Amino acid sequence: MKDYKILKFLDLFKKIFVKLGIDYQVMREILKVKLTLDTRRSQSVMVSDNNNIDEEKNQFLKSLPIYLIFGLPLIFFVTMDISYIFSMSLLFGIFMFFMMTSLVSDFSSVLLDIRDKNIILTKPVESITLNMAKIIHILYYVSMITLALVLPSLIVSIFSKGIVFFLLYLATIILLDLFIIMLTALLYLLILKLFSGEKLKDIINYVQISLTIAITLSYQVIGRLFDISELLEINFNPTWWSGLLPPVWFASVFELLIARNTNTFIVIYSLLALIIPIVSIIIYIKLIPSFERNLQKLNDEDTNKKRKHRFSNSLSNIISRTKEEKTLFDFSSNIMKNERNFKLRVYPNLGFSMIFPFIMAFSSGTSSILTIYFVGFAFLTILQLIKYSDSYKAAWIYKFFEIDENTIYRATLKSVFMNLITPIFILISIIFFFILKENILIDLMIAYISLNLGFLLLFITGPKTLPFTEKFGAVKDKGSILDAFRMLFILGGLALAHFIAGMFPYGKYIYLLVIIIVDIIAWRKALKAKESYEVQYN
Structure with a gap:
């Protein structure tokens, strides 16, 4: 072993x-095993073919150049010759976004x-030894991501x-890292104490979505703390809620x-940047035994799964x-509702698709209902992930029962759209009703x-590829810019057609009828010919 x-x-x-x-010595051996196992775990930022994984090279380390590229925009903020609290608040907001999403997407399985x-x-191993190995393991990867993200801006800042x-x-980056790790761990601890079993696992997924939404929306909130005059004079306007934004604390330093x-607020926020991370570390250390005990709740099973999925089963009828x-x-x-790995990968992306319509609407200064098409940004990731399953070896059942593969595709796609996309669309539609305060029902239907x-x-x-027939991490899709353009072309074309239809009298009503007919024909004809697809079985 290396x-x-x-x-x-x-x-x-x-x-x-x-x-x-x-x-x-025991701690060292535990870490060696963990690092070896990590060579087989793909990162969410990596888009490569893992069929050719080199067992001697850590796949995480190979992903660091991507984080390095993500960190290049931070150079702009450290070179800005304006208010520190403005430029550094934005910088730390971006940094927190990347770190929290990385921690949630790639390291939740490590924390939990x-x-x-x-x-x-x-075995004859003390819990303090195991816990220290676990902490060092997390700190190692967080520090490497941090270094990759801030290295360009650190060098330029000199x-x-x-x-x-x-x-x-x-120094502030180190403190912010500690705060992010402890905040995530304490949040999970709170959930672990309040809930149990399968319900707890679902709550964790929802928290991951909430984190994604909260961090992304924080950009919009931070920007509204400042007034920018025509001469680029930036004035900080502290409010009661500005003290709830960690990026502002660290920028105040x-x-x-x-x-x-x-300024009194600046002094208070600076003290928070120093005190909160240290206090959170002390609290976490004190609560580690409780955290470990409550982790056992993840073994609990839901004894009432049948009732849990009653609505979905009725919908299928x-x-x-x-x-x-x-x-x-x-x-x-x-x-999709029971597999933990699937939900850990899909749910954060659903979180992004929930907030994209509002971010695009508010950022552009418009209130167009057409921004709801940004919900479709989750489509590509979902379609790439539905072929994976922890129970992939059971794929033989497709062949055994000689099930038509196009029926499998059709049923799975309908299930995905109804269970994952439709609830988000309904929630966003309700919010748009309150925001726009006008009759948008025809637009929502279209x-x-x-x-x-x-x-x-x-x-x-x-x-x-047939749904749920491949092992997680065994093969990674070769995503490309062409895939993104394909998605933008399809969704953009549909949104453009919607917009053009609204320019004519009764155009929306005619277009709604047309799009319904086209949709019905497409679903009936597109997945009809079995021989039209090259299907992969494992």
Whole structure:
């Protein structure tokens, strides 16, 4: 087994770990195993073919150049010759977005892993040793992502702002990292204490969506804290809720120590940037035993799953054309609602699709209902993920029962659209009703049918693999710019047709009738010929 550089670095601090009561050699071996297993775990930012995975190379490290590219825009904020609290608030907001989404998408399974305790603690291993290995494992990856994200701006800051700014920037980033890790862990701990079993697992998924929404919307909120005059004079307008935004805390440190701004709010926010991360670490350390105990709740099973999916099963009776299609609809629905890996990957993307329509509407200064088409931005990711399953070996059942593959596709696509897309569309529609305060029912009907058609078109124009027939992480889709353009072309074309129809008297009503007919024909004809697809079985 490969001896990683991080382990050799830790060897320098062996005596410190021993003094803390940690069995260093055991901790080192645990970390070595974890790092080896990580070579087989693909990252959410990686878009590559994992058939050719090199067992000796950590796939996470190969993803760091992508984070480096993501960090290039931060250079702009450290070179801005304007108010520190404005430029650095935006910088830290972007940084928090990338770190929190990375932590949620790639490291939730690490934070909530209960296998270590079940396997390792049954051996003569102390819990403090295992917990330290787990903490170092997380800190290692968080620090590597952080370095990749801020390295370009850190280097530029030395030449543009000087060594003092550089050191302060580095220190605040470290504090912010600790705050992000502890905030995520404490949030999960709160959920673990309040809920149990399968319900807890669902709540965790919902929290991940909430985090995604909250962090993304924070950009809009931060921008509204400032007034920008025609001469680019930026004035900070503190409010009661501005103290709830961590990026503002850390930006205030620069305003206080470098710009010498001793405004009361600036001083208070600067103290929060120092105190909150330290307090959160102390609280987390105190609550680690409780956290580990409550993690066992993840083993609890829901004893009432049948009632839980009653609505979905009733829905399948309405939209399924045959008994076989209904069975496959229910089968797909149950997999999507029960498989943890699937939900961990899909739900955060659904969170983005929920807020895109509002961000685009408010950012552009318009209130057009057509922004609801941005819900479709989740389509591509969903279509790439529906072929994966933890129970992929059961795919033999398709062949055994000689099920027509186009019926499988049709039932699965209907299940995905009804269970994942439709609830989001309904929620966004209700919010738009309150925002626009006008009759938009005809527009919502057109948009819903158009998105349904767009979802089908995006599927039939892309590569196809039978649903739930591949192992998570075994193969990764070769996503490309062409895929994104294909999605934009389809959704943009449908939105444009909607817009043009609204320019004529009764145009929307005629177009609604046309799009319904086209949608019905497309669903009946597009998945009809079995020989038209090259299907892969595992």
